[in-house]
Amino acid sequence: MLEVRELRRAFGGFQAVAGVTLRVSRGQVAAIIGPNGAGKTTFFNLITGHLRPDAGVVFLDGRDITGLPPHEVCRRGMGRSFQRTNIFPNLTVFQNVQAALISHRRRGLDLFSRVDGLYRDETEALLVSLGLVDRAGETSRFLSHGAQKQLELGIALASQPRLLLLDEPTAGMSASETRETIMLISRIARDRALTLLFTEHDMEVVFSIAEKITVLHQGRVIADGTPHEVRNDADVRRVYLGERR
Amino acid sequence: MSVLRRIPWALVVVAAALLVPLAGSRFYTFVATEGAILALFAVSLNLLLGYTGLVSFGHAAYFGIGAYTTGLLMKQAGVPFVLAFPAAGVLAAVGALVFGFFCVRLTTIYFAMLTLAFAQIVWAICFKWNAVTGGEQGTPDIPYPDLGWMARLPIAGDLGTSDHFYLLTVVLVAGCLWVLRRIVGSPFGRILTTIRENPERAEFIGVNVRRWQLLAFVIAGAFAGLAGGLFGIFSSGVFPDFAYWPKSSEVLIMTILGGIGYFYGPAVGAVVLLVLNQQVTSHTEYWPLILGTILIVLLFAFPGGIVGALDAAVRRARFRRA
Amino acid sequence: MPDASFLFAQVLSGLTAAMFLFLIAAGLSLIFGVLGVLNFAHGSFYMLGAYLAFQFVQWFGHDPASFWWAVVAAAAGIAVLGGFVERFLLRHLYGKDALYQLLFTYALVLVLSDAAKLLWGTQQLSVSRPAALAGSFSLFGAVFPYYSLFIVLLGPAIALAFWLVLTRTQAGRLIRAGALDREMLGALGVNVSGLYTGVFVLGSFLAGLSGALTTPVRAIVPGMDVEIIVEAFIVVVIGGLGSFWGTFLGALIYGQVLSFGILMFPRFSIFSVFALMAVVLILRPWGLLGRPTAT
Numbered sequence: 001m002l003e004v005r006e007l008r009r010a011f012g013g014f015q016a017v018a019g020v021t022l023r024v025s026r027g028q029v030a031a032i033i034g035p036n037g038a039g040k041t042t043f044f045n046l047i048t049g050h051l052r053p054d055a056g057v058v059f060l061d062g063r064d065i066t067g068l069p070p071h072e073v074c075r076r077g078m079g080r081s082f083q084r085t086n087i088f089p090n091l092t093v094f095q096n097v098q099a100a101l102i103s104h105r106r107r108g109l110d111l112f113s114r115v116d117g118l119y120r121d122e123t124e125a126l127l128v129s130l131g132l133v134d135r136a137g138e139t140s141r142f143l144s145h146g147a148q149k150q151l152e153l154g155i156a157l158a159s160q161p162r163l164l165l166l167d168e169p170t171a172g173m174s175a176s177e178t179r180e181t182i183m184l185i186s187r188i189a190r191d192r193a194l195t196l197l198f199t200e201h202d203m204e205v206v207f208s209i210a211e212k213i214t215v216l217h218q219g220r221v222i223a224d225g226t227p228h229e230v231r232n233d234a235d236v237r238r239v240y241l242g243e244r245r
Numbered sequence: 246m247s248v249l250r251r252i253p254w255a256l257v258v259v260a261a262a263l264l265v266p267l268a269g270s271r272f273y274t275f276v277a278t279e280g281a282i283l284a285l286f287a288v289s290l291n292l293l294l295g296y297t298g299l300v301s302f303g304h305a306a307y308f309g310i311g312a313y314t315t316g317l318l319m320k321q322a323g324v325p326f327v328l329a330f331p332a333a334g335v336l337a338a339v340g341a342l343v344f345g346f347f348c349v350r351l352t353t354i355y356f357a358m359l360t361l362a363f364a365q366i367v368w369a370i371c372f373k374w375n376a377v378t379g380g381e382q383g384t385p386d387i388p389y390p391d392l393g394w395m396a397r398l399p400i401a402g403d404l405g406t407s408d409h410f411y412l413l414t415v416v417l418v419a420g421c422l423w424v425l426r427r428i429v430g431s432p433f434g435r436i437l438t439t440i441r442e443n444p445e446r447a448e449f450i451g452v453n454v455r456r457w458q459l460l461a462f463v464i465a466g467a468f469a470g471l472a473g474g475l476f477g478i479f480s481s482g483v484f485p486d487f488a489y490w491p492k493s494s495e496v497l498i499m500t501i502l503g504g505i506g507y508f509y510g511p512a513v514g515a516v517v518l519l520v521l522n523q524q525v526t527s528h529t530e531y532w533p534l535i536l537g538t539i540l541i542v543l544l545f546a547f548p549g550g551i552v553g554a555l556d557a558a559v560r561r562a563r564f565r566r567a
Numbered sequence: 568m569p570d571a572s573f574l575f576a577q578v579l580s581g582l583t584a585a586m587f588l589f590l591i592a593a594g595l596s597l598i599f600g601v602l603g604v605l606n607f608a609h610g611s612f613y614m615l616g617a618y619l620a621f622q623f624v625q626w627f628g629h630d631p632a633s634f635w636w637a638v639v640a641a642a643a644g645i646a647v648l649g650g651f652v653e654r655f656l657l658r659h660l661y662g663k664d665a666l667y668q669l670l671f672t673y674a675l676v677l678v679l680s681d682a683a684k685l686l687w688g689t690q691q692l693s694v695s696r697p698a699a700l701a702g703s704f705s706l707f708g709a710v711f712p713y714y715s716l717f718i719v720l721l722g723p724a725i726a727l728a729f730w731l732v733l734t735r736t737q738a739g740r741l742i743r744a745g746a747l748d749r750e751m752l753g754a755l756g757v758n759v760s761g762l763y764t765g766v767f768v769l770g771s772f773l774a775g776l777s778g779a780l781t782t783p784v785r786a787i788v789p790g791m792d793v794e795i796i797v798e799a800f801i802v803v804v805i806g807g808l809g810s811f812w813g814t815f816l817g818a819l820i821y822g823q824v825l826s827f828g829i830l831m832f833p834r835f836s837i838f839s840v841f842a843l844m845a846v847v848l849i850l851r852p853w854g855l856l857g858r859p860t861a862t
Binding site for chain 2: 048050069070071074075079080082086087088089090091095098099100102103104107108109110111112113114115116118155156158159
């Protein structure tokens, strides 16, 4: 589904991503981990089109998407949730998801239909699957942090992605919220046959659902394999000794 | 309380507006005409400001382009109003397309500065191109459109030309506002709000943010141009300061005074500011001082504008009653 | 073909204009760089600096040194005004949209320009050159007033002093750090609000100083606030908003453009000024020496 080859990006003199090669198969749940500053967020920004790579290629489902702007990448089937909750704060929960559907169905140039009830059924269905349908009329900035993250997931899903990128999906959550979120994400990934690629600091989360883990350190891949292989990899242990569990 | 909701307020206002000439005062008609035109101007700016989140300091450029288009076509080329009026919108839209293309590539402060620079260029062209625009003196004596047909209408038939023009203005402005209302309440309008709320997220639901910003810019410019076209006739002349930056800042203040979060907010702001201006300037020459103070009070105490403050007051009253 | 001494005179007059512009633009750029606020009222501070200098000269009498005292007092007065505005008014708008801050500074322009009219009327006022610098000298056939020479020398001197403060002192380091990353600074425990007030005061001081120094050379009239702020905008856009040497360079370039532009294209001068600004914003919005990421 996703194939990345020799991706590079430097900022000034600093090589943030220094030749990363990575493959994620269709339907897989893959994780990228690494200490702070390893280049995870930069890597994400490179494949989503927020940043231009200096070198390397990115293929999504066989098509070259290197260097395409974010809105094009999204249209080609990639969805993303952001590290800091990125929703439309003054729109209601319903409107947040509806907007994504409008864009996905290419209805954004319709200047005359009334938007209020547009795609009501699909939007509500999505909200039901997220457990947010009771809050549909609430202004989204008043939601709890956890609910906002769920909403963000909903916005990403509305574009019917085939690959979903999740940037620290459980950041800032309590243990119970984390469990709920992880269950939700796995269920949705299964139901919609999504390919998932996420980054996380919470190792419990990573090892519980990831089928494949890639470890980044200083912009390079130092390990790539099943959770078992990565857990026992000597380089990984060295890098993580002294880091958070 | 829900009875208030069901009354179609917009229609009520339009009906009331149509009755103004019957009051028999030229002054009222005069103020009402200007108020209607400026209301359209302000609401067009709000498409950019309140709905898309773009701060333009040069909206008067399109107002000026529209005014000169209609004025010059009617006076110099004898083109009838029915063509000269839409032409104002079209030419202003073209100007907005050209200028907007460059402006949307920039972020907030730079965007604002470039809109200002372009507006000043338009002003400078109007100011210097003596042969076409009449230069510094402008082009006076823009004729009224041919309103003879109105003499055959019941009730309204007996009114004077300026009253007839006023009625035409109300109808045209109401029509334009209706169109803008539909646009804002459409899927296109919804996408604009996503851009205002979070351009980064909007990109990642597949929205080409620049393209939508440019479209909003062009539509806003077109309606500003239509307002300008009417204004030129109303002022019986077109002058360079229709595009001068104080006009841009005036319309910006009107929009915020009324409330950028509400569709009709800017229209309210336009009328209020106009009336205030009339009252204050008849008593003192220090209008900028008063305006500046009002603006400061607004920014600190009433960021939601007049309509925002009213809305909040109504909500508090309802809350207490419940 | 105009003769060499005429050209030389134009260059010198361009340099003088550039130095006045540099002083005011430096303050504008500094405030934008650190606070992120584009201060429309900067031109008003310049104008009030001029009016205050006039007033102090009236009060201090005809003692030869009174001009200098008046200049310092005027600049200090404007610095105080700036501090007051930032501390009690602008500060409350930081959390809000940039639009509110912009509009606030614009509202200040309205209020201050009428305040000046109320206090000093609308006639042209002027201040005579200080005795020590009256008169002129001749260089390569061009006549050049001593006062202009003083300004042309003072500009770079202040620029150098400024640059030394920015790079060699703790305060300067804080200012530069603030321009780069405000949040980080706050997280490090620096008194960010004090820094902001300080920067605003400094910027206002420069604007007031520029206005005061201008008085022997230009008439003090209403409308000088708007005229100068537009020019200051153009200078910082050319040089790069937030870049110190960019502002200096921008002022130099613009001074010459002013000087020669009016000669070569008198019909198009107002047009060309804004066209220049538009061209820079389109092709290279971060100016000559600014940071590309800022846009």
